[in-house]
Amino acid sequence: MVTVEDFSRLVSGIYSSAISPDNWMLALAEIRRALDATGDGLLIADGNTRQVMNASVPPEAMAGYNEYYRHIDYVLAAVETGPVGLIRSGSELVALKRGSEFDADWMRPYQMDDGLFVRLTDGAMPTCFLVAAPKRSESFDTPERVKLVSALIPHLQQSLRTRDKLASLAQQTVDLVGALAAVRHGVIIVGSGWWVINLNTAAEHILRAEDGLKMSAARIAATSTHAEHKLNHALHAALTDNGSQIRSGRSFVCERPSGKRPYVVHVLPLHHTAPDEISSEARALVLIIDPDQEPEPAAALLRHLYGLTIAEADIALHIARGANLTEISDQLSVSITTVRKHLQHVYDKTDTHRQAELVRLLLTLRP
Amino acid sequence: MINVTVEDFSRLVSGIYAAAVTPQHWESALREVHRVLDGTAAALFIPDGAPWYNSTLPVEASQTYREYYHRIDRVAAAAERGPIGVVRTGTELMPLVRNTEFHDWLRPVDIDDALIVRLTSASRPACLIFGAPKRTESFDTPERVKLVSGLIPHLQQALRTQDQLAAVAQSRADVVGALEAVRHGVIIVGAGSRMIDLNTAAERILRAEDGLQMRSARVAATGMTAEHKLHRALHAPLTDNGSKIRSGRSFICERPSGKRPYVVHVLPLHHTAPNETSSETKALVLIIDPDQEPEPAAALLRRLYGLTIAEADVALHIARGADLKEISDESSVSITTVRKHLQHVYDKTDTHRQAELVRLLLTLRP
Numbered sequence: 001m002v003t004v005e006d007f008s009r010l011v012s013g014i015y016s017s018a019i020s021p022d023n024w025m026l027a028l029a030e031i032r033r034a035l036d037a038t039g040d041g042l043l044i045a046d047g048n049t050r051q052v053m054n055a056s057v058p059p060e061a062m063a064g065y066n067e068y069y070r071h072i073d074y075v076l077a078a079v080e081t082g083p084v085g086l087i088r089s090g091s092e093l094v095a096l097k098r099g100s101e102f103d104a105d106w107m108r109p110y111q112m113d114d115g116l117f118v119r120l121t122d123g124a125m126p127t128c129f130l131v132a133a134p135k136r137s138e139s140f141d142t143p144e145r146v147k148l149v150s151a152l153i154p155h156l157q158q159s160l161r162t163r164d165k166l167a168s169l170a171q172q173t174v175d176l177v178g179a180l181a182a183v184r185h186g187v188i189i190v191g192s193g194w195w196v197i198n199l200n201t202a203a204e205h206i207l208r209a210e211d212g213l214k215m216s217a218a219r220i221a222a223t224s225t226h227a228e229h230k231l232n233h234a235l236h237a238a239l240t241d242n243g244s245q246i247r248s249g250r251s252f253v254c255e256r257p258s259g260k261r262p263y264v265v266h267v268l269p270l271h272h273t274a275p276d277e278i279s280s281e282a283r284a285l286v287l288i289i290d291p292d293q294e295p296e297p298a299a300a301l302l303r304h305l306y307g308l309t310i311a312e313a314d315i316a317l318h319i320a321r322g323a324n325l326t327e328i329s330d331q332l333s334v335s336i337t338t339v340r341k342h343l344q345h346v347y348d349k350t351d352t353h354r355q356a357e358l359v360r361l362l363l364t365l366r367p
Numbered sequence: 368m369i370n371v372t373v374e375d376f377s378r379l380v381s382g383i384y385a386a387a388v389t390p391q392h393w394e395s396a397l398r399e400v401h402r403v404l405d406g407t408a409a410a411l412f413i414p415d416g417a418p419w420y421n422s423t424l425p426v427e428a429s430q431t432y433r434e435y436y437h438r439i440d441r442v443a444a445a446a447e448r449g450p451i452g453v454v455r456t457g458t459e460l461m462p463l464v465r466n467t468e469f470h471d472w473l474r475p476v477d478i479d480d481a482l483i484v485r486l487t488s489a490s491r492p493a494c495l496i497f498g499a500p501k502r503t504e505s506f507d508t509p510e511r512v513k514l515v516s517g518l519i520p521h522l523q524q525a526l527r528t529q530d531q532l533a534a535v536a537q538s539r540a541d542v543v544g545a546l547e548a549v550r551h552g553v554i555i556v557g558a559g560s561r562m563i564d565l566n567t568a569a570e571r572i573l574r575a576e577d578g579l580q581m582r583s584a585r586v587a588a589t590g591m592t593a594e595h596k597l598h599r600a601l602h603a604p605l606t607d608n609g610s611k612i613r614s615g616r617s618f619i620c621e622r623p624s625g626k627r628p629y630v631v632h633v634l635p636l637h638h639t640a641p642n643e644t645s646s647e648t649k650a651l652v653l654i655i656d657p658d659q660e661p662e663p664a665a666a667l668l669r670r671l672y673g674l675t676i677a678e679a680d681v682a683l684h685i686a687r688g689a690d691l692k693e694i695s696d697e698s699s700v701s702i703t704t705v706r707k708h709l710q711h712v713y714d715k716t717d718t719h720r721q722a723e724l725v726r727l728l729l730t731l732r733p
């Protein structure tokens with residue numbers, strides 16, 4: 001049996017792979033050596049076949065397995081459907097179909113026709129750990145090897161759980177960031193030190209345009225001193241919680257050198273809803289609205305949502321842009337009566353009664 | 368004397384890494400180690416938050432330490448400044464606090480000797496202290512020092528894992544917070560139309576069961592037509608059959624209450640992250656409630672554009688679709704006055720027509 005020092009090194013490799021999956025190669029190679037085996041690996045069951053998550057196996061054996069033999073690996077198929085945490089021996093499992101294609105063409109030639117096998121996780125796609133070795137006069141499952149593998153099982157399981165937790169949190173964050181990208185306004189998350197921690201695509205566009213607001217040394221900055229002052233004031237209020245003072249939100253307009261309608265900037269303290277938070281640092285949310293960015297819907301969307309005709313959608317959009325009936329009639333070269341008739345249909349179909357009401361509806365349609 | 372087998376060591380290490388994932392487990396992990404060491408108590412200081420991050424000390428002792436004694440703990444101070452990953456002994460460090468006021472704290476908890484390790488490199492590093500009672504033989508026997516040394520890399524790796532998990536959880540929480548600031552309902556839907564995440568606005572809409580609702584963890588519509596459209600829209604972005612590009616769909620969803628129908632957009636959720644590992648396809652459901660007032664508060668108008676109370680009032684009336692006559696009636700002022708106020712509003716907001724003003728007013732709130 002291994003010493004405490006050896007064991008410690010094996011376990012350290014297993015857990016380092018939870019944070020850096022690249023470390024599995026090294027961790028598995030060390031385990032393989034400690035057990036005097038030909039190869040070892042972690043595999044994930046996937047229906048009738050399996051994916052090699054990581055392995056320390058001779059390259060040509062690996063290539064053949066990935067290409068074909070993983071589909072007919074009857075040894076692992078038995079482990080995958082068996083109980084979790086139970087160590088199975090090669091003498092038991094290889095014998096199930098001795099002389100079959102997988103045994104004769106892969107296990108035996110690559111000297112992996114004995115070993116120890118264990119299913120690590122439950123569920124429909126379990127992860128299994130295997131150690132493979134050539135069939136020798138003494139079978140591979142000596143008490144020492146079984147004991148070492150048993151001692152490693154809980155660590156392999158815990159490492160996989162840790163990795164899953166990290167991966168699922170990271171995946172959720174990616175999904176949520178995707179949702180944020182669908183928001184029309186610029187959204188920026190600012191941390192202590194006023195560093196920009198995250199921002200959506202709209203915010204990126206606004207900052208890159210450098211038309212009043214920009215990114216400067218990983219922080220948001222305003223181009224004018226006046227707006228810069230307001231921004232600093234607002235960030236301070238949203239981020240600083242000095243006991244007596246409660247963090248609070250501020251809004252201001254930020255002029256644009258291009259002469260376009262000024263941005264409307266809202267700065268809010270970001271409060272976490274997660275209950276299991278451990279003393280997280282303060283965050284602020286900066287929302288940037290560009291009133292010049294057309295929030296009006298596409299004609300196609302209006303036709304699709306409310307069944308407007310092409311002419312009706314056209315008139316609805318003209319109204320949304322602030323045109324009056326005469327202007328519309330001039331631009332479209334139709335009589336005012338026709339415009340009025342179309343508009344009445346638009347009112348009917350959208351269940352609105354006045355221009356302001358229609359404008360209001362049209363402007364809310366897009367996220 | 369202590370004799371640690373592979374099984375014992377395995378158990379101790381397993382506890383340490385379990386604590387990395389669930390920090391509440393630190394206490395039991397530390398307790399197991401100090402039991403094997405045959406000491407009095409163990410404490411792990413980590414730089415953030417309270418000075419005792421976790422310890423096996425009595426509650427009262429941790430509290431007095433946190434409140435006062437940590438400031439005069441020269442042993443901890445020396446460890447924090449010392450080398451990383453080296454076991455320091457009570458023989459070396461305890462003289463620093465003998466016959467000082469700190470002894471008042473040490474005596475009742477029966478600590479007179481210790482093994483101390485600085486674990487991290489930060490300026491306010493994580494440190495681990497195992498305390499022991501006064502004995503004839505000093506606490507720093509080769510076996511104990513060897514065991515603690517053997518645990519150091521695992522403790523360090525566990526703290527790194529904990530930090531990484533905390534960082535990922537924090538960035539998730541940040542983005543969740545940002546989505547809360549969005550007025551529309553936002554729902555992330557995974558395979559099988561299962562809801563994965565949603566913001567408070569979406570939760571409120573679904574809970575109202577006014578056209579849309581939650582049915583066994585899935586989004587559902589109350590009306591047959593809307594349900595059909597929802598199903599089709601969700602089916603479109605979620606089935607990614609190679610040839611067809613995933614596309615979004617929009618539809619309106621009638622509400623039994625008679626309120627203005629919801630506008631529902633279903634979009635494929637595209638990931639911007641480059642390190643994607645064949646994740647399942649997901650859809651984004653955005654629900655807009657046109658009846659929910661997007662109009663700004665009068666206070667916001669005054670702050671942003673310097674409107675007076677009367678001007679902000681006229682602006683909001685216009686946004687609600689009132690004409691000048693109605694505003695004059697409701698506010699009991701002459702039409703001329705209303706017109707004058709409106710002109711000031713146009714000037715201050717740089718707009719020229721009612722529709723233009725309405726448009727600006729409706730964009731102000733996120």
